[in-house]
Amino acid sequence: MALPTSSVITLHINGEKHTLPVDHRTTLLDALRERLDLTGTKKGCDQGQCGACTVLADGRRTVACLQLAVAAEGREITTIEGVADGGRLHPVQQAFLDLDGYQCGYCTPGQICSAIGMLAEHAAGWPSAASGDVRPAAAAAPLTAEEIRERMSGNLCRCSAYTSIVEAVARAAGADAATAAAVVPAQSGEAVA
The missing domain is CATH 1.10.150.120 ([2Fe-2S]-binding domain)
Structure with a gap:
């Protein structure tokens, strides 16, 4: 019997819940950019070496290109779109x-x-x-x-x-x-x- 290769997950991003189906191999970076249209997080090297895709996961820095979206479920993710307080910049x-x-x-x-x-x-x-x-x-x-x-x-x-x-x-x-x-x-x- 084949194991499933996708799941429906709920991501907590910038204070909002997003439920979406993802392939288990989908990175957090690709989920943010391609599935949720949060394009502030940039794809640079796609190998975790440049830091262009850095986001905060439960307040800690992480490179989103190396983080699987399924592993981010249940964590509070903050992207560049979520750091300002309304109209006031961080x-x-x-x-x-x-x-x-x-x-x-x-x-x-x-x-x-x-x-x-x-x-x-x-x-x-x-x-x-x-x-x-x-x-x-x-x-x-x-x-x-x-x-x-x-x-x-x-x-x-x-x-x-x-x-x-x-x-x-x-x-x-x-x-x-x-x-x-x-x-x-x-x-x-x-x-x-």
Whole structure:
């Protein structure tokens, strides 16, 4: 007896439920772009190396091209379309706009989602490879340019707007922590801001 190759799933995206049939091999990226018309999430390398398709899954960064849609069922997915609060841009979006943290704009949605997730990770005290002291009892490393570059290293910008991206992330990090992390729900037992 052959096993089914498709399922009807319900995805929670940007606060809305979407029920759709998908082939089990459908990536979250393809479901977002081709099935739900959420085209802000970009397809870059389709191999998880460029970060253009970065979204937030339960507040954590994930590359949608490597995440199967069926595995995203039951998780809260936030795409670039869901980070603003109505007509008010998220502090990371505003900083990218103010400091020209984009050029062609193709990588910008993934950069912004990654920055939002990264700032929440930093606020929770997660170290990076650039952190001087990675012991659990150590305070969070200061968000220096080196620290930001390391934490954002999974997102490539073909236009090389890196200097402006680092400046934008640094400015957003200085924004009101409650506002900057508002899109990122707290994990069970874990403080985000």
